[in-house]
Amino acid sequence: MSYDCYCDYEQPRWISIRMVKAARKEHRCDECFAPIMAGESYEYTSGYWEYLDTYHTCVRCVELREWARISVPCFCWAYSNLHEDVREMVREVVHDAPPGFFMEYGRRMVKIRQEAARRKTVANSSGFRKSVP
Numbered sequence: 001m002s003y004d005c006y007c008d009y010e011q012p013r014w015i016s017i018r019m020v021k022a023a024r025k026e027h028r029c030d031e032c033f034a035p036i037m038a039g040e041s042y043e044y045t046s047g048y049w050e051y052l053d054t055y056h057t058c059v060r061c062v063e064l065r066e067w068a069r070i071s072v073p074c075f076c077w078a079y080s081n082l083h084e085d086v087r088e089m090v091r092e093v094v095h096d097a098p099p100g101f102f103m104e105y106g107r108r109m110v111k112i113r114q115e116a117a118r119r120k121t122v123a124n125s126s127g128f129r130k131s132v133p
Contacts (some may be wrong), residue, residue, distance in 0.1 A: 007076035015047035020062075026123070031061035031082040034116035035123035038130060045079070055079045060112045071101065083109075 020043050027036040036042045036058050043057040057065075061082055068075045068086045072093055079087040090105045 015045060017044065017046040019044055020059075027056040029058040029061055029116075030055045030080045031057055031064075031118045034058060034114055034119045037119065037123065053079075057082075060108075060115055064108050064112065069106070071097070 021043055023036050023038050023040050023042055025038055028034070029036055029042070029044065036056055041059050043055075043059075043062050045055045046056070047053065057079075064086060065077060065082055068077070068089055072089055075085075075089055086105070090102065094102050
């Protein structure tokens with residue numbers, strides 16, 4: 001398999017911070033929109049694209065992104081669009097991919113959806129304030 005390493009997305013001019021830390025307060029994952037509860041680990045990213053922005057990404061979505069990067073050497077993605085970018089990548093490479101590739105993608109997405117639903121239920125019962133679609 002050969003891949004072009006060209007991304008349509010605007011790359012950040014700089015990223016000042018990218019780190020995994022424990023949440024001190026509730027946040028919302030910018031990828032799956034599930035709550036990130038206080039005490040949970042998540043990835044915090046701050047950078048400058050056209051403007052200064054910050055992103056909170058739950059551990060499960062970080063794992064999905066890393067799986068995609070390992071699976072396809074030149075995986076292009078944008079913050080807040082990870083799930084669509086991974087879905088598109090899977091559609092493009094599924095015919096050339098090793099057996100089980102599509103099932104691995106499906107397994108990861110089911111896990112993310114189940115955990116997101118569980119966290120939304122917990123957040124709603126505990127009075128999580130941010131709107132969660």
